[in-house]
Amino acid sequence: MIESVADVRKGDILIINTGYHRYSWDRPDIPNPNAQGGVENKEFGFLVRHPGPSLSFYKWAIEKELKIIGVDCGLAEHPMNTLIRTMHPQEFAKAEAKLKAEHGKTWDEMFPPEEYYRLLHIELPKRHILFAESIVGQIDELLGKRAWFMMLPLPFMEVESSWMRPVAYRPPEGMDEEEFFQVMDEAEVLDFTLPFSVQTxxxxxxxPLVVKYVKRVGGQAFGKGRNTSICTASFHLATHMDGEIHFWSRGRTIGQVPLDYWMGPGAIADISHLVADLDVYTPEMIESVVEVREGDILLIKTGFHKYGWNSPDSDEFRYMVRHPGPSPDFSDWAIEKKIKWLGIDAVSQDHPMNTIQRIWHPKTFEEANAKLKAKFGKDWDEMFPLDKYYQDTHLNLFPKGIVHAENLGKDITHTPSGRYYLAVYLPKGMETASMWGRFIAIKEAD
Structure with a gap:
């Protein structure tokens, strides 16, 4: 069935369009005069009544060495092969009757529980074949087409699943599809996302992040068990994007920002050799190491990522309280350059002494103030008047649409200054002021 409508190759990511994304909560109502209220129960359709794969499908997926199987409904399995079967016995009776009529078998004959368990819980995981569920958005635009998929979940270290922003890239007009895939395959992808852990x-x-497991694989009947966790945390840990509304009440939430805002050409400025503890960096420093163009995404590498919690040189106080920050003219320069968004390999885009850290750490402030006087001949409040520079890059830039990412790390360690294609894949939080994300740079092969 699948290969009759799509060219599926070994090692592919496969996205299956069942059509049941039409029942997603954010889609228009589906009129049905025979349904209660005259409209379909969309949530029921999306989660309980959607189609699912045969047992042979999973065997075929193993043979094809698929990376990820994505679906446009609530589950990548048939709902009647999950606990939904026992939660909705009337729906199971209908599904089994349909199966008997079409295949002449009962449900357990078609899906022997022990074999199903072995495939789903042993064979597929051993081969690292993952499921991506509830893919909706612009999925209909890909019908029958091949695409380059970016499926980058948040790097949760202790949990079984993760949110993500799945994205498909198609070749630009005039470019051969195979040539496009080859370019993408050969490009270097750099990941700047810190591990997301209870230790972060x-x-x-x-x-902080708290993880609680509420279900285990061994807790239910064959094939129906799941490892499932509940996580609670602030969005301001690990690598995350601060959105406009974080500091500007009329600003956009993360989910209100269009996808193309989060990706595009940009620059990485490695100024780590120019700054030290509590230093102030300037636009001149940045432009001395990289060409910054109008409309760029700009990531600033201070070198302070090496003091993060997961580094051999970890020094949490230094990372949190002693990192460098921008000069008074930085925000105006960013506005003039029409910077799309900023990123930093430290805990804040602002200088820590232009945040509440100044009050919490008076001795560190004295040190920063003395250093500023020696370097610029001004004390802190003269160079950074509080009513203008408190949380400078938050309060002065967010109303201009220039937001920023904090806690960049991982591959930024060995990434030099230069121009890159930069992107962040943020879950589409419609009410969130900030959001964890997967931050990458793509460098085309030479």
Whole structure:
């Protein structure tokens, strides 16, 4: 059935369009005069009544060495092969009657429980074949087409699943599809996302990550068990994007920002050799190491990622309280350059002494103030008047649409200054002021 409508190759990511994305909660109502209220129960359709794969499908997926199987409904399995079967016995009776009529077998004959368990819980995981569920959005635009998929979940270290922003890239007009895939395959992809763990420190007095497992594979009948966790945390830990509404009440939430805002050409400025503890960096420093163009995404590498919690040189106080920050003219320069968004390999885009850290750490402030006087001949409040520079890059730039990412790390360690294609894949949080994300750079092969 699948290969009759799509060219599926070994090692592919496969996205299956069942049509049941039409029942997603954010889609228009589906009129049905025979349904209660005259409209379909969309949530029921999306989660309980959608189609699912045969047992042979999973065997075929193993033979094809698929990376990821994505679906446009609530589950990548048939709902009647999950606990939904026992939660909705009337729906199971209908499904089994349909199966008997079409295949002449009962449900357990068609899906022997022990074999199903072995395939789903042993064979597929051993081969690292993953499921991506509830893919909706612009999925209909890909019908029958091949695409380059970016499926980059948040790097949760202790949990079984993760949110993500799945994205498909198609070749630009006039470019051969195979040539496009070859370019993408040969490009270097750099990941700047820190591990997301219960050990990851949150900013200052924000909520840390807490993980609680509420289900285990061994807890239910064959094939129906799941490892499932509940996570609570502030968005201000690990690598995350601060959105406009984080500091500007009329600003957009993360989910209100269009996808193309989060990706595009940009520059990485490695100024790590120019800055030290509590230093102030300037636009001149940045432009001395990289060409910054109008409309760029700009990531600043101070070198302070090496003091993060997961580094051999970890020094949490240094990372949180002593990192460098921007000069007074930085925000105006960013506005003039029409910077799309910023990123930093430290806990804050602002200088820590232009945040509440100044009050919490008076001795460190004295040190920063003395250093500023020696370097610029001005004390802190003269160079950074509080009513203008408190949380400078938050309060002065967010109303201009210039937001920023904090806690960049991982591959940024060995990434030199230069121009890159930069992107962040953020879950589409419609009410969130900030959001964890997967931050990458793509460098075309020479």
């Amino acid at each position: 420190p949150q900013w200052a007095n924000y909520e």
